[in-house]
Amino acid sequence: MINKKKGSYIAVSTGILLAGHISVRAKKVIEEADVVLSLMPHPIAENWLDSISREHISLQSYYSEGKHRKQSYSEMCERILEEIRKGKRVCGAFYGHAGVFACVPHDSIKLAQEEGFSAYMEPGISAEACLYSDLGIDPGSFGVQSYEASQFLFYGHQPNVVSYLLLWQVALAGELTAKTFKTSEKNIEALVKYLLNWYPPEHEIILYEAAFLPLDSVRKEKIKIVDLPSTDLNLHTTLVVPPARKMNINKELVERLEVG
Amino acid sequence: MSKKKFEEFVIKLSEDPKLNQSYVENPEAVMKDFGLEDNEIKAVMSGETEEIEKLTGTKAVCINIVMLMKDDK
Structure with missing residues (x-):
């Protein structure tokens, strides 16, 4: 019997070209999630996510010049986990393929699974x-x-x-x-x-x-x-x-x- | 309008290959048909990054692909 905690997490890939490369499944995950946390390459892409999701939070603010990127990634993962622990259906939206040359999607899935939550990745169109x-x-x-x-x-x-x-x-x-x-x-x-x-x-x-x-x-x-x-x-x-x-x-x- | 209308146009272009093809062939006419304003059309037609970014915003830091010295740095 599967005994998972209430929160869940799916890291989706949005593809490279704005709204045009996303898979049918990934878009549905975004639309149905309680909250979407994203790392997108452009403000228009963030606005697009605003328009198709219930709640959208950009993780871009965790980056800054002079800050070690490992720290940024760790804070991004923790922010994602915070939402999952609240029992929400959480979506992480990452441009390109979420699993290609990207540590936040992989790490956040691993951390969520270690805490007993259901978590997986939807593939997409990479660079x-x-x-x-x-x-x-x-x-x-x-x-x-x-x-x-x-x-x-x-x-x-x-x-x-x-x-x-x-x-x-x-x-x-x-x-x-x-x-x-x-x-x-x-x-x-x-x-x-x-x-x-x-x-x-x-x-x-x-x-x-x-x-x-x-x-x-x-x-x-x-x-x-x-x-x-x-x-x-x-x-x-x-x-x-x-x-x-x-x-x-x-x-x-x-x-x-x-x-x- | 018009930032929203302009964004709507860019999103539509990315979703619709037929519209995108028409845009490649005749950008000015397609933008006009979509209802974009003259200053927006002028900015895009200029090809100047600075002018276009006034409408679209600038690219974000997009290096979530970094795995630099993942183990030890």
């Missing part, structure tokens, strides 16, 4: 999903490696140059404090230097930004790797590094399979 559509890349063609840019650097991930490499949040690459929303040219130069271990300086890369609003244009700017430090980067810019060489067939393995 990565938009990237495949906007850039016409099929991840099945050559494979894709996807990293948060700072993690890629700090932990020395090694790219496989026959596949695509996606580096998320490149504008924060090498930013160690987690208290600011920008990095330095020096850090971007360090990223470039690291990439040059595998890629030629003239290798063409793509700076990608999905459109949050239908008025926004999608950024698909092609530059050379060496030009990255002098290029404008935004918090939502993703660096796409196409393969540097062709895939090679593992003849020995294929022959063995044919014999078998």
Whole structure:
């Protein structure tokens, strides 16, 4: 027999494009929740949530320059838990896919479950999903490696140059404090230097930004790797590094399979 | 009106691919048909981020994707 406490929690994904990417299920969760707590990328998106929910609280105010982001995330989770403990049907609304490169949705679900509440996540359209559509890349063609840019650097991930490499949040690459929303040219130069271990300086890369609003244009700017430090980067810019060489067939393995 | 009307238009554009396509092909006419005011249409047509943000507001800090040094920093 299931014995859950009265409050419940669903973290929903609202997709990237304002009100246009949300799933039927996720929208219904928002409409039926007692309270919706959100992290959205734009005031219009917050106003849209106001218009389709009973009560909406933005979690944006927990962010601030100079404040450690771990503290912000912890406070956001606690705010969500406060509402669940009141016995409400709580919805967390997160743009993109709530479970992709996002710790608040995962952490808040885990905390709610640990306290005995029903909690789960509704998937959605992520920035990565938009990237495949906007850039016409099929991840099945050559494979894709996807990293948060700072993690890629700090932990020395090694790219496989026959596949695509996606580096998320490149504008924060090498930013160690987690208290600011920008990095330095020096850090971007360090990223470039690291990439040059595998890629030629003239290798063409793509700076990608999905459109949050239908008025926004999608950024698909092609530059050379060496030009990255002098290029404008935004918090939502993703660096796409196409393969540097062709895939090679593992003849020995294929022959063995044919014999078998 | 009109901030609300303008927001309604942007939301509608995001929900309706057909309207969005018409907007891409002829933005001025679509905005006029929707009942947006001349200053709003002018701001959008200018393509100036600053002018458009006067109508839409500015992008929020949108880095809930951060997992930076999750374990130890």
